[in-house]
Amino acid sequence: xxxxxxxxxxxxxxxxxxxxxxxxxxxxxxxxxxxxxxxxxxxxxxxxxxxxxxxxxxxxxxxxxxxxxxxxxxxxxxxxxxxxxxxxxxxxxxxxxxxxxxxxxxxxxxxxxxxxxxxxxxxxxxxxxxxxxxxxxxxxxxxxxxxxxxxxxxxxxxxxxxxxxxxxxxxxxxxxxxxxxxxxxxxxxxxxxxxxxxxxxxxxxxxxxxxxxxxxxxxxxxxxxxxxxxxxxxxxxxxxxxxxxxxxxxxxxxxxxxxxxxxxxxxxxxxxxxxxxxxxxxxxxxxxxxxxxxxxxxxxxxxxxxxxxxxxxxxxxxxxxxxxxxxxxxxxxxxxxxxx
Numbered sequence: 001x002x003x004x005x006x007x008x009x010x011x012x013x014x015x016x017x018x019x020x021x022x023x024x025x026x027x028x029x030x031x032x033x034x035x036x037x038x039x040x041x042x043x044x045x046x047x048x049x050x051x052x053x054x055x056x057x058x059x060x061x062x063x064x065x066x067x068x069x070x071x072x073x074x075x076x077x078x079x080x081x082x083x084x085x086x087x088x089x090x091x092x093x094x095x096x097x098x099x100x101x102x103x104x105x106x107x108x109x110x111x112x113x114x115x116x117x118x119x120x121x122x123x124x125x126x127x128x129x130x131x132x133x134x135x136x137x138x139x140x141x142x143x144x145x146x147x148x149x150x151x152x153x154x155x156x157x158x159x160x161x162x163x164x165x166x167x168x169x170x171x172x173x174x175x176x177x178x179x180x181x182x183x184x185x186x187x188x189x190x191x192x193x194x195x196x197x198x199x200x201x202x203x204x205x206x207x208x209x210x211x212x213x214x215x216x217x218x219x220x221x222x223x224x225x226x227x228x229x230x231x232x233x234x235x236x237x238x239x240x241x242x243x244x245x246x247x248x249x250x251x252x253x254x255x256x257x258x259x260x261x262x263x264x265x266x267x268x269x270x271x272x273x274x275x276x277x278x279x280x281x282x283x284x285x286x287x288x289x290x291x292x293x294x295x296x297x298x299x300x301x302x303x304x305x306x307x308x309x310x311x312x313x314x315x316x317x318x319x320x321x322x323x324x325x326x327x328x329x330x331x332x333x334x335x336x337x338x339x340x
Contacts, residue, residue, distance in 0.1 A: 026257040029270030034060040044302045058242040059249035062194040069198030092142040103132035126181045140184045170196040219255030226252035276325045283324035
């Protein structure tokens with residue numbers, strides 16, 4: 001691991017040489033796999049997949065938000081707020097609008113032109129209500145980035161007291177999220193605690209590195225606890241177990257990442273997924289739905305066995321990762337060709 005130039009209490013400055021953290025890349029690769037596996041709630045899936053889906057949704061977004069917010073803090077460079085927001089707007093909302101528009105266009109071909117205006121409006125103010133419902137995270141991510149400079153200013157001025165305030169707000173919103181879907185306020189409040197935890201981890205990165213061996217031991221214990229909870233949740237489903245899964249997932253996936261980093265091929269694959277995470281998230285649903293459409297045309301029946309379900313998800317997930325990566329590489333080559 002390479003550390004930030006100055007990362008305690010939000011004091012980092014622009015640093016020309018911030019290195020990628022391979023362990024965080026591995027964690028993000030794992031998180032992306034959970035996201036894609038969790039998006040296979042298809043009509044022909046066996047009943048057990050609903051339990052798998054609910055299990056994954058109990059922890060995968062808190063994990064993903066934590067990693068994202070850590071990277072928001074880790075990659076932050078102090079520039080004018082206007083330029084910062086403009087860059088993030090270009091990065092997130094142009095692809096968001098293009099992919100969302102494509103989804104709406106394809107849906108209108110099947111359901112009729114009447115759905116277009118309503119979906120465009122939903123895409124602008126409440127993406128979860130649109131046909132491109134999976135894009136809500138890209139929408140929320142922009143606001144998480146836009147909020148970060150204010151968090152840095154707060155920490156610089158009020159030191160650790162501001163961190164405690166953010167944590168208290170996070171705990172309150174976790175217990176009492178605001179149930180308003182406009183501007184993703186519901187998800188923003190629901191996951192705000194994990195956003196703050198990611199920021200705090202980045203701000204105290206140098207301190208955490210001093211106790212890396214202790215963290216590894218804790219994370220490995222958390223991973224084994226996570227495995228036990230995973231086994232237990234399919235036997236006896238309880239809210240308390242899902243809650244423990246939610247909060248143990250972050251250290252557990254760190255523990256899993258520390259195990260997988262010793263397997264070169266898996267490490268390479270997960271890091272590659274992490275590096276292409278944005279494109280994979282944007283495009284993976286096209287591949288999932290496309291494969292599902294082909295499956296229904298060929299077989300026109302429900303999957304009955306767990307073995308076939310497992311095989312189907314592995315194939316679909318693999319294609320839904322490779323496909324977006326290939327398309328993004330082709331796009332980069334075409335763009336480079338036109339620039340020349």
